[in-house]
Amino acid sequence: MATEEAAPPKPKKEEPRVGVYICHCGLNIAGSVDVVEVARVAEKFPGVVVSKDYRYMCSDPGQELLKKDIKENNLNRIVVASCTPRLHEPTFRAAIQEAGLNKYLFEMANIREHCSWVHLRDREGATAKAIDLVKMAVSRAVLLEEQVEQKVPVIRRTLVIGGGVAGIQSALDLADAGYQVYMVEKNPSIGGRMAQIDKTFPTMDCSICILAPKMSEAGRHPLIEIMTNSEVKSVTGYVGNFQVEILEKARMVKDTCTACGDCSKVCPVIAPNEFDMGLAARKAIYQPFAQAVPPTYIIDRNLCLNKGHVIACERCVEACLAKSIDFSLTDKTTRLDVGTIVVATGATTFDPTKLAEFGYRKFPNVITTLEFERLINAGGPTRGHLVRFTDFKEPERVAFVQCIGSRSENRGNPYCSNICCMETIKDSLLIKEHWPDVAIDVYYMDIRAFGKGFEDLYKRAKAEGIRFIRGIPAEVRETNGGDLKVIGENTLMQRVYDETYGMVILSIGLEPQEDSNVIQRLLVLNKTADGFFMESHPKLLPVDTPTKGVFLAGCAESPKDIKDSVTQACAAASRANILMARGEISVEALTPIIELDKCTGCGLCVKVCPFNALQFVGEGKGRKVQVIEAACAGCGTCGAECMFGAITNKHYTDAQILAQIDAALEVGAEKKVMAFCCNWCSYAGADFAGVSRMQYAPDVRIVRTMCSGRIAPKFIRRAFAKGAAVVLVSGCHLGDCHYINANHQTKKRVEKMWAELDRKGVRKERLQLDWFTAAEGQKFADRINEICGIATTVTAEEIQKAVAAYKEN
Amino acid sequence: MVLEKALPEQTHARYWRKPLDIDSQKIPRGKVHIIDVRCKECGFCIEFCPKDVLEKSDKYNRKGYNVVRVVKGREDMCVACKHCEDICPEFALWIEEVKG
Numbered sequence A: 001m002a003t004e005e006a007a008p009p010k011p012k013k014e015e016p017r018v019g020v021y022i023c024h025c026g027l028n029i030a031g032s033v034d035v036v037e038v039a040r041v042a043e044k045f046p047g048v049v050v051s052k053d054y055r056y057m058c059s060d061p062g063q064e065l066l067k068k069d070i071k072e073n074n075l076n077r078i079v080v081a082s083c084t085p086r087l088h089e090p091t092f093r094a095a096i097q098e099a100g101l102n103k104y105l106f107e108m109a110n111i112r113e114h115c116s117w118v119h120l121r122d123r124e125g126a127t128a129k130a131i132d133l134v135k136m137a138v139s140r141a142v143l144l145e146e147q148v149e150q151k152v153p154v155i156r157r158t159l160v161i162g163g164g165v166a167g168i169q170s171a172l173d174l175a176d177a178g179y180q181v182y183m184v185e186k187n188p189s190i191g192g193r194m195a196q197i198d199k200t201f202p203t204m205d206c207s208i209c210i211l212a213p214k215m216s217e218a219g220r221h222p223l224i225e226i227m228t229n230s231e232v233k234s235v236t237g238y239v240g241n242f243q244v245e246i247l248e249k250a251r252m253v254k255d256t257c258t259a260c261g262d263c264s265k266v267c268p269v270i271a272p273n274e275f276d277m278g279l280a281a282r283k284a285i286y287q288p289f290a291q292a293v294p295p296t297y298i299i300d301r302n303l304c305l306n307k308g309h310v311i312a313c314e315r316c317v318e319a320c321l322a323k324s325i326d327f328s329l330t331d332k333t334t335r336l337d338v339g340t341i342v343v344a345t346g347a348t349t350f351d352p353t354k355l356a357e358f359g360y361r362k363f364p365n366v367i368t369t370l371e372f373e374r375l376i377n378a379g380g381p382t383r384g385h386l387v388r389f390t391d392f393k394e395p396e397r398v399a400f401v402q403c404i405g406s407r408s409e410n411r412g413n414p415y416c417s418n419i420c421c422m423e424t425i426k427d428s429l430l431i432k433e434h435w436p437d438v439a440i441d442v443y444y445m446d447i448r449a450f451g452k453g454f455e456d457l458y459k460r461a462k463a464e465g466i467r468f469i470r471g472i473p474a475e476v477r478e479t480n481g482g483d484l485k486v487i488g489e490n491t492l493m494q495r496v497y498d499e500t501y502g503m504v505i506l507s508i509g510l511e512p513q514e515d516s517n518v519i520q521r522l523l524v525l526n527k528t529a530d531g532f533f534m535e536s537h538p539k540l541l542p543v544d545t546p547t548k549g550v551f552l553a554g555c556a557e558s559p560k561d562i563k564d565s566v567t568q569a570c571a572a573a574s575r576a577n578i579l580m581a582r583g584e585i586s587v588e589a590l591t592p593i594i595e596l597d598k599c600t601g602c603g604l605c606v607k608v609c610p611f612n613a614l615q616f617v618g619e620g621k622g623r624k625v626q627v628i629e630a631a632c633a634g635c636g637t638c639g640a641e642c643m644f645g646a647i648t649n650k651h652y653t654d655a656q657i658l659a660q661i662d663a664a665l666e667v668g669a670e671k672k673v674m675a676f677c678c679n680w681c682s683y684a685g686a687d688f689a690g691v692s693r694m695q696y697a698p699d700v701r702i703v704r705t706m707c708s709g710r711i712a713p714k715f716i717r718r719a720f721a722k723g724a725a726v727v728l729v730s731g732c733h734l735g736d737c738h739y740i741n742a743n744h745q746t747k748k749r750v751e752k753m754w755a756e757l758d759r760k761g762v763r764k765e766r767l768q769l770d771w772f773t774a775a776e777g778q779k780f781a782d783r784i785n786e787i788c789g790i791a792t793t794v795t796a797e798e799i800q801k802a803v804a805a806y807k808e809n
Numbered sequence B: 001m002v003l004e005k006a007l008p009e010q011t012h013a014r015y016w017r018k019p020l021d022i023d024s025q026k027i028p029r030g031k032v033h034i035i036d037v038r039c040k041e042c043g044f045c046i047e048f049c050p051k052d053v054l055e056k057s058d059k060y061n062r063k064g065y066n067v068v069r070v071v072k073g074r075e076d077m078c079v080a081c082k083h084c085e086d087i088c089p090e091f092a093l094w095i096e097e098v099k100g
């Protein structure tokens, strides 16, 4: 149950006294916006008592200035025009709270990401826009009201998705801190990539020797429940109170299995063992590797001869003395309530087949570094012998080729995969250790040995006689008896090389998991342009995500080595711990208030609420609606749906939003694009365009709502009534909505509006609808340019027609 | 190599090499014996053979049925699960386990 933090706010009917602060942000804003002018103009806006510009508002002196002014001038509303509220709204809210103002009496104008950074070379346009943005903020600020936040309990249990080294570390840390942990792993065993690799750079420890104890510790821990062969099916709820559904696919082998292996001896179905990269075989009933946790065997149901209910083969059942094989086992769906979630789903490797010039798959002796790890591993298919696939002989000369699938715009991925340089150095030293006579050449672009102990290892490799040759080969060709010719240009010596090797090892990069979209959707995460999950802030919140209560660890966030994965896993555990140790968190006061005398009990809002937070009270004609505060996530879709004005969405009231629209369109409306952006995706996408300095036309004015579902048709009508050239409604992509599916309502409402515009003879093009993710900055900039282009085609007559059609609004 | 043929087609495209230890993997093999006269073309064995070893032939038996036969090229695919033996209502076929 939710509890009130303090007594309800006393209704204050005092006159608004607004303080306006225009931040220079060094030259970040002042460089393209005339901040002094903005502050001067803002002084005249209704309600403004103080208007100042200041070098850095977020600095301590900047915050002190706010506090001092609040006291001295008796200010009761604060507007700061600076960066995006997604960055510093909490900072300023805390500051005014210290000065005794309720934190909801604060409003921000985003004149950096949405203005100075995107109009770098248009000082006039940027300044005019900044003035508008401040005017919008002030007109909303005077209507802001105090709010009281609710406290909700945080469930003291965690879900860890992914059982690689990062997931294991987070799980152990959190379980050791006393929380119940559920770990979901899609493979039959936990361990991830680290279980597959032989030795680890830079220390050359045996990988499985240091990982296996951690795996079994996780397996034994009384507070860790491991679910393998499992996947997350659904996630609902919010920070502190997630409801998760896990599908545990039946192994067909019970945990009484003693891992004797008698079953797999008799099984008639052979398949390549994924753990050994297909270099060794397994049966349809198998254990992925000897140290697997859980050690229980598993039946690969795609391969087993028994399909559905038809039992054709029972060899394993007959062979199993422990009577552990049971074909009647069925998949199980488990519902869990957790307070926090750690995403540690790791990464996959680049498939070099796509780069035909290196001959992978064509020439058997071209292998990948991952295949090499299994080849050189004492527990691997060759018992650790370095042999080539054509003749099973040890090669005399070996070449490594770096950056396969990395650092190339059109041949794989543009980013550096972080680990491959050191991995190759490690691999070459391993070869030297066992077979000192093998000659090794490494073809590279740049060697990146930046970490602790990395340079030493690099030096050691050079001292061992390993040659490093700058210049990635243009081609690998097969010659006699499986030998390989490597041809390219040495870019340091400016000489062509043409050398023959017994084996070529491709140092493949890391890529996002193929199915990472599923997790992205379920948890409403964002991805950066490279496809890895995006953190809340690249420097200051590196393991948080925009979805509160969800944290990132390991290669799911970006390619990294084991040490960094573990460090991040500890950080993620610690962040989750902070939330759960406190045991409760306050949720933003964004819930709706229902005015019972206006409510007709029609139930439209009940239908659209994605969280079932609205319920009927009473029967028949006297039926009304009430809000279940703890369930409401604050999207505001209900308010946009109610036709009787019975719903007021706290902190995003109709009056506040209409005031912003009026302010935005007060002057020069006929050129302007009135845009509505949702906080999570499209507004964040606009921020990303700003951070990336993607330039676009300055004619757009953005109103932020939490969800595009809040955007009521009346807002669109008002914008046309005020003479806007074009209106843009935008939100998260369908299926990515932060509020489950509230943006489907957005789509419906815009479609209805299109029909209405049609009836009224207003060009439909003047109402635009689009979806942006937080990473689609470029798309945002492009679309704004396009829409501003449409705006220039709208004639004065057309504007007048729409104004007349909507003048009542 | 017989065993190579036994490799299932439906694993992930990434695992394309012939496993190095394939020769040391032992899997049971069966030889299918069909008693043509008993077959009455019910098709159970064809439908339920997990290795798709059997098909209908165009040969008629005395009773006028198209008898079942082993698919050409799949002779080595039988793993002697003997499911066909179990489900054939006419006891028309039996499997001889061959030692590999």
Ligand SMILES: Cc1cc2nc3c(=O)[nH]c(=O)nc-3n(C[C@H](O)[C@H](O)[C@H](O)COP(=O)(O)OP(=O)(O)OC[C@H]3O[C@@H](n4cnc5c(N)ncnc54)[C@H](O)[C@@H]3O)c2cc1C
Residues within 6 Å of the ligand: A161, A162, A163, A164, A165, A166, A167, A184, A185, A186, A187, A190, A191, A192, A193, A194, A197, A199, A200, A201, A202, A230, A231, A232, A344, A345, A346, A347, A348, A349, A369, A370, A373, A419, A423, A426, A513, A515, A519, A553, A554, A555, A556, A560, A561, A562, A563, A565
């Ligand atoms: C060839 C190679 C050699 C390497 N050598 C070294 C080295 O020498 N030293 C070093 O420090 N680092 C090395 N690395 C890097 C190291 O492997 C990684 O840093 C480490 O494995 C990252 O751990 P992780 O837990 O983030 O991800 P992973 O190890 O990838 O684990 C992720 C786990 O999550 C599971 N999972 C994925 N998606 C889901 C889902 N949707 N639901 C449930 N479970 C899911 C996966 O099955 C997997 O078990 C090497 C990497 C490669 C490829």
Ligand code: SF4
Residues within 6 Å of the ligand: A263, A266, A267, A268, A269, A284, A285, A299, A303, A304, A305, A306, A313, A314, A315, A316, A317
């Ligand atoms: S029942 Fe399936 S898993 Fe068991 S031996 Fe037969 S084919 Fe293999």
Ligand code: SF4
Residues within 6 Å of the ligand: A590, A591, A592, A608, A609, A610, A611, A612, A613, A614, A627, A631, A632, A633, A634, A635, A636, A637, A638, A639
């Ligand atoms: S529609 Fe949104 S704001 Fe309205 S009650 Fe439901 S969750 Fe809360």
